[in-house]
Amino acid sequence: MPKDAAPPPLIRVENVSKSFGTFQAVKNVSLTIDKGEIFALLGGSGCGKTTLLRMLAGFEETTGGKIFIDGQDMTGVPPWERPVHMMFQSYALFPHMTVEKNVGYGLKHEPMTAAQRQDRVREMLDLVQLTPFATRKPHQISGGQRQRVALARALARQPKLLLLDEPLAALDKKLREHTQFELMSIQERTGVTFIVVTHDQEEAMTLADRIAVMDRGEVKQIGPPGDVYEFPNSRFVAGFIGSITALEAVVEAIDGVRTRLAVPALGGPVQARSVAGLSVGQTVTVAIRPEKLAISRAPQTGDNVFEGEVKDLAYFGKDSLYRITMPSGALISVHAVNARRSAEGERVVDWYDKVWLSFDPTSAIILTA
Amino acid sequence: MASESRLYRWFNRRGWSDIVLAAPYVWLLVFFLIPFLIVVGMSVATRTPTAPPFGYGGENPLLNFEGYHRLFTDDLYIRAFVTSLVNAAVAMVLCLAIGYPMALGLTKVDTGWRNILLMLVILPFWTSFLLRVYAWMGLMGKNSWFNNLLTGGWNWLVPQDWAVTSIPMMYSNFAVVLVMVYTYLPFMILPLYANLERLDPTLDEAAMDLGTKPFGVFWDVTLPQSIPGIIAGGMLVFIPAAGELVIPTLVGDASSPMIGRVISDEFSQARDWPMASAVAVVLLVLMVGPTMLYSHYQARAVGADDPK
Amino acid sequence: MRRRPTFLITMLCFGFAFFYIPILSMIVFSFNNSRLATVWGGFSTKWYGSLFSNAQVGRALVLSLEIALLSATIATILGTMAGIALARFGRFRGRTAFSGLVTAPLIMPEVITGISSLIFFILLANYVGWPASRGFTTITLAHITFSMVFVTTVVQSRMLSADRAIEEAAMDLGSRPWQVMVDVTLPVISPAILSGWLLAFTISMDDVVISNFTTGPGATTLPILIWSKVKLGVTPDINALATLTVVTVGICVFTAGWLLNRAEKRRELERRLAYQINE
Incomplete structure (x- = not known):
C-alpha cells in the first residue's frame, strides 16, 4: 500500500468482476472512494452499477477481485457483518413495524441500553424531520416520508458507508429537487460516505463529488462532475452526459496546444x-x-467559423435549440441562451435563415476512444 | 457456555435452513413417496390368499405383469379408462362453457358486487364436497320437484307417445358429468378470473377504437390472452375428474364404472391389491401429460413469470 | 358509452342459480315433515331434533374437528417450511426432486393416495408394529401429507411476490438469516400462513376418500358418516346437517370477507390521507 500524506481511501475496489452464468455484469472494475465523499455510479439500466452496489453491501459475492472497506478485505463477509448500510430503491421498509421500530431495527444489534437506543431513534427522526410520525406504519405516510424513514434507518447504526440505490427515482419531480439538497445536507452533517447509484445524470452531477460513468459492466471514466462533462475521455461518456455533436475528423497538423483537424462534415x-x-x-x-x-x-x-442553414428550431423561453444543416449535409445542434429580448419587428434567427456558427478552439473535444 | 455458543453459531449459519428443508422433505419421502413406490412395486406382485394378500417369488413369478396384461385385454378396464377420460373431458368442456362467461362477467361488474360474487363462487368450495354431491342426488331422484319440473316440461313439449313419468337421471354418466360440472366449476372460474382480471382493458378499447365490434374484440383480444387461464382451469377440472371416486360411486352407472371406482373395488371388494395398483399406475401415467400442461400454464395464467 | 354486457350478466345469473338452487333446495327440504327427502310434506324441524339427539353425529363431528385442527397445524408448519425452502433457498441440491414431491400430491387422484397410504400403514403395522391400529393417527398422518402441499403452494406464491429487498434490508441492518426470518419474513407472510392453515383445515374436514381408506374400526369422521348414510340413498337428516354446514360456513366466510374488506378500506383511506396531509 502506498504511504502518501493523504489518508488511505475508505473504499478500495480492486479488479472486481461479477458474472451470472455466462453474463458478465461487472468487468474488472477498480476504484477508490475517500471518507466523506459522495460518489455516484452513473449508467443506463444493465450497466452493472446496481450489481456493484450489491457487492459492496455483500448481497452478491464477487467472482473476481477484492473489495476493501476501511482496509478490511470484505471477501466472504456476510451483509450483516459489514459496516455498510443500504437505502433500497423500493425503500424496503418493514410493513408490519412503525416508523420508529423501522429506524431502531438495526440498533438491536448494537451494545446499547434501551434508553440509548431510544435516544438514537429520536435523534434520527429529528434529523429527517419525522418525529411526529414515529408511531405510524409505513403505509400511513407519504412516499417522500418513506424515503426519509429509509434514510434514517440506514444511518441509525452510523455506518462507515451508506449505499443509496436510485434514492430519488420513486419521487415526483418537484420533491426530487428538494430531496437532493436535503440528502446533501444530511451527508454533510453526518459525515458518512455515500455511494449513490443513479441513471439520472443531473442527479449525479448535483449530488456527487465524483462520478463513475459505467457502461456494460465497465467503468468508463471517473472524475468530478465538471471534468466528466468538459473532458469526457470517450464518445460514450461524451454522449451519455449531456448532448454532444460528434464528427469524424483527421489530424492535419499538431502545433503545441493547438491541433488542426480536417472535418469533412x-x-x-x-x-x-x-x-x-x-x-x-x-x-x-x-x-x-x-x-x-x-x-x-x-x-x-x-x-472555427462555419456557414449553415437553420433546419429546425425549438424555442424553450429562456433558451433555444437550433439544428443547422451544413453544406455537407451534416446536422449540428446549437443551444443558445435568449439573453436579449428581441425588439419589435427585429428578426431573430428563424427557419431557413443562413447563419454562421463559431466556437472557441478550447471547446472542441478531440476523442480517440 | 462454549458449546452453547457453538450450537447457536451452527444454528445461525446453516442449521436452521437444513431443518426447514429436511423436515418437509423427509415427511413427504416417508408418507408420500414410499407409499407410492410400494404401490408401483405392488403392481407387479402376485395376488395370494394370505394376509397381506400379495407375494413375490416362491411359486409365484418374481415380477408378475399379469395385472398390466389384463388391463389391456379385459375390456372392463379399457371401458373404464375410456369412460373416465370422456366424462372428465365433457365435464371440462361444460365447465369452460359455463365458467368462461361467468369469469368474464365477474371482471365487468363493479368492484363492490364483484367481491360479493367472488365470495359466492368460493363459498360452495368451503362447504362439504360430499353434501354438494348429495344435493344433486335429491334433485335428480324420481318424484323430486326438479325431476317433476323437467318431466312436466318434457311431456308438454313432446308428442303424447313419448311422455314419461319421470326422467331417469340418476345412476348414469349424465348424472356423473352434471355433478362433476357442479362441484368443479369453481376450479374453472377462479384461475380464469385471475387471468382475465389482469388483462389490460385499454387493449379492448384500442381494438374498438380501431373499428372492431365487441364480439370481434373478444375473439381477437380477450380470448388469445386468456389461453393460459383456459388451460390451467381446464386441467384443474380434468385431472381430479378423471380420477374421481365419490361422484361415480354415488350417482354413477355401476355397469360402466369410472376408473377411480374400479381401483377402489379391486382393492376393497376383490382384495386384488396388485390389480388395483396396476390400474392406479396406468392412471397416473395417463395424468402426466395433463399435469405438465397444467404446471406449464398455471404460472402464466396468474402472471407469475411476468418479466420484472 | 359502454355497452352493458347483457349476455355475460345472464350467464352470471344462470351460473349462480346453478350454484345455489341445489343448496337452497337442500335447505328447504331440511324443514320437510315427510320421510321422503324431496317430496314436500309440511313444515317441521324434526330432522334437526333427530340430528342433535344422534350421538354418533356429535362424536363424528368432534373426531373430524380434532383431526382437522391437529393435521392443519402440523401441515401448516411443514408446508410453510417447504414453501420457504422453495422460495428462498435458491438452487439447493435435490431441488427438482423436492419440488416434484411437493407438486405430486396436488394432482394425485385421491383414490390412489388413499390406497397407497392404506397399504403403507398396513405394511408398517405388520413389519414395524406401529401404528398398531388404524384410526385417528393414520387419518391425521395422511391428512397432513396431502394438505401440507396446499399450504406450500400458498406460502411459496406469497413469498415469491413479496419484495425481497425487505429481507435484504434486515440483513443489511445486521440481522442474521435466522433472525431475518423471525423478524421480517414470517410476519410479512403471516396472512398466507393463516390462509394456508384454513385451507388445510377445510381439506381435512371435507376429506372422505383418503379418510375412508386410512380409517379403522371405531374412527368415524363426519364425512365418513355422511358417506355411509348417503351411499344408501337420500335421507332427510342429511339435509338438516347440510343446512347447518352451509349456514356455519356462510357466516364464517362472510364475516371474514367483511372484516378483510373493512381493513382494506381503512388502509386505503389511511394511504390517501397520508398523501393529502403530509406532502
Whole structure:
C-alpha cells in the first residue's frame, strides 16, 4: 500500500468482476472512494452499477477481485457483518413495524441500553424531520416520508458507508429537487460516505463529488462532475452526459496546444485543443457541445467559423435549440441562451435563415476512444 | 457456555435452513413417496390368499405383469379408462362453457358486487364436497320437484307417445358429468378470473377504437390472452375428474364404472391389491401429460413469470 | 358509452342459480315433515331434533374437528417450511426432486393416495408394529401429507411476490438469516400462513376418500358418516346437517370477507390521507 500524506481511501475496489452464468455484469472494475465523499455510479439500466452496489453491501459475492472497506478485505463477509448500510430503491421498509421500530431495527444489534437506543431513534427522526410520525406504519405516510424513514434507518447504526440505490427515482419531480439538497445536507452533517447509484445524470452531477460513468459492466471514466462533462475521455461518456455533436475528423497538423483537424462534415479545418498521443493523419472524433457554439445571422470570419442553414428550431423561453444543416449535409445542434429580448419587428434567427456558427478552439473535444 | 455458543453459531449459519428443508422433505419421502413406490412395486406382485394378500417369488413369478396384461385385454378396464377420460373431458368442456362467461362477467361488474360474487363462487368450495354431491342426488331422484319440473316440461313439449313419468337421471354418466360440472366449476372460474382480471382493458378499447365490434374484440383480444387461464382451469377440472371416486360411486352407472371406482373395488371388494395398483399406475401415467400442461400454464395464467 | 354486457350478466345469473338452487333446495327440504327427502310434506324441524339427539353425529363431528385442527397445524408448519425452502433457498441440491414431491400430491387422484397410504400403514403395522391400529393417527398422518402441499403452494406464491429487498434490508441492518426470518419474513407472510392453515383445515374436514381408506374400526369422521348414510340413498337428516354446514360456513366466510374488506378500506383511506396531509 502506498504511504502518501493523504489518508488511505475508505473504499478500495480492486479488479472486481461479477458474472451470472455466462453474463458478465461487472468487468474488472477498480476504484477508490475517500471518507466523506459522495460518489455516484452513473449508467443506463444493465450497466452493472446496481450489481456493484450489491457487492459492496455483500448481497452478491464477487467472482473476481477484492473489495476493501476501511482496509478490511470484505471477501466472504456476510451483509450483516459489514459496516455498510443500504437505502433500497423500493425503500424496503418493514410493513408490519412503525416508523420508529423501522429506524431502531438495526440498533438491536448494537451494545446499547434501551434508553440509548431510544435516544438514537429520536435523534434520527429529528434529523429527517419525522418525529411526529414515529408511531405510524409505513403505509400511513407519504412516499417522500418513506424515503426519509429509509434514510434514517440506514444511518441509525452510523455506518462507515451508506449505499443509496436510485434514492430519488420513486419521487415526483418537484420533491426530487428538494430531496437532493436535503440528502446533501444530511451527508454533510453526518459525515458518512455515500455511494449513490443513479441513471439520472443531473442527479449525479448535483449530488456527487465524483462520478463513475459505467457502461456494460465497465467503468468508463471517473472524475468530478465538471471534468466528466468538459473532458469526457470517450464518445460514450461524451454522449451519455449531456448532448454532444460528434464528427469524424483527421489530424492535419499538431502545433503545441493547438491541433488542426480536417472535418469533412463542416467543410473546413477545425482548430482544437491538443490532447496527448495524437499523430498526423490519425482519424479521430471531434465533439462539440451545443451550448459551446455561437450562432449569428451576421457573417463572421476567422478560425472555427462555419456557414449553415437553420433546419429546425425549438424555442424553450429562456433558451433555444437550433439544428443547422451544413453544406455537407451534416446536422449540428446549437443551444443558445435568449439573453436579449428581441425588439419589435427585429428578426431573430428563424427557419431557413443562413447563419454562421463559431466556437472557441478550447471547446472542441478531440476523442480517440 | 462454549458449546452453547457453538450450537447457536451452527444454528445461525446453516442449521436452521437444513431443518426447514429436511423436515418437509423427509415427511413427504416417508408418507408420500414410499407409499407410492410400494404401490408401483405392488403392481407387479402376485395376488395370494394370505394376509397381506400379495407375494413375490416362491411359486409365484418374481415380477408378475399379469395385472398390466389384463388391463389391456379385459375390456372392463379399457371401458373404464375410456369412460373416465370422456366424462372428465365433457365435464371440462361444460365447465369452460359455463365458467368462461361467468369469469368474464365477474371482471365487468363493479368492484363492490364483484367481491360479493367472488365470495359466492368460493363459498360452495368451503362447504362439504360430499353434501354438494348429495344435493344433486335429491334433485335428480324420481318424484323430486326438479325431476317433476323437467318431466312436466318434457311431456308438454313432446308428442303424447313419448311422455314419461319421470326422467331417469340418476345412476348414469349424465348424472356423473352434471355433478362433476357442479362441484368443479369453481376450479374453472377462479384461475380464469385471475387471468382475465389482469388483462389490460385499454387493449379492448384500442381494438374498438380501431373499428372492431365487441364480439370481434373478444375473439381477437380477450380470448388469445386468456389461453393460459383456459388451460390451467381446464386441467384443474380434468385431472381430479378423471380420477374421481365419490361422484361415480354415488350417482354413477355401476355397469360402466369410472376408473377411480374400479381401483377402489379391486382393492376393497376383490382384495386384488396388485390389480388395483396396476390400474392406479396406468392412471397416473395417463395424468402426466395433463399435469405438465397444467404446471406449464398455471404460472402464466396468474402472471407469475411476468418479466420484472 | 359502454355497452352493458347483457349476455355475460345472464350467464352470471344462470351460473349462480346453478350454484345455489341445489343448496337452497337442500335447505328447504331440511324443514320437510315427510320421510321422503324431496317430496314436500309440511313444515317441521324434526330432522334437526333427530340430528342433535344422534350421538354418533356429535362424536363424528368432534373426531373430524380434532383431526382437522391437529393435521392443519402440523401441515401448516411443514408446508410453510417447504414453501420457504422453495422460495428462498435458491438452487439447493435435490431441488427438482423436492419440488416434484411437493407438486405430486396436488394432482394425485385421491383414490390412489388413499390406497397407497392404506397399504403403507398396513405394511408398517405388520413389519414395524406401529401404528398398531388404524384410526385417528393414520387419518391425521395422511391428512397432513396431502394438505401440507396446499399450504406450500400458498406460502411459496406469497413469498415469491413479496419484495425481497425487505429481507435484504434486515440483513443489511445486521440481522442474521435466522433472525431475518423471525423478524421480517414470517410476519410479512403471516396472512398466507393463516390462509394456508384454513385451507388445510377445510381439506381435512371435507376429506372422505383418503379418510375412508386410512380409517379403522371405531374412527368415524363426519364425512365418513355422511358417506355411509348417503351411499344408501337420500335421507332427510342429511339435509338438516347440510343446512347447518352451509349456514356455519356462510357466516364464517362472510364475516371474514367483511372484516378483510373493512381493513382494506381503512388502509386505503389511511394511504390517501397520508398523501393529502403530509406532502
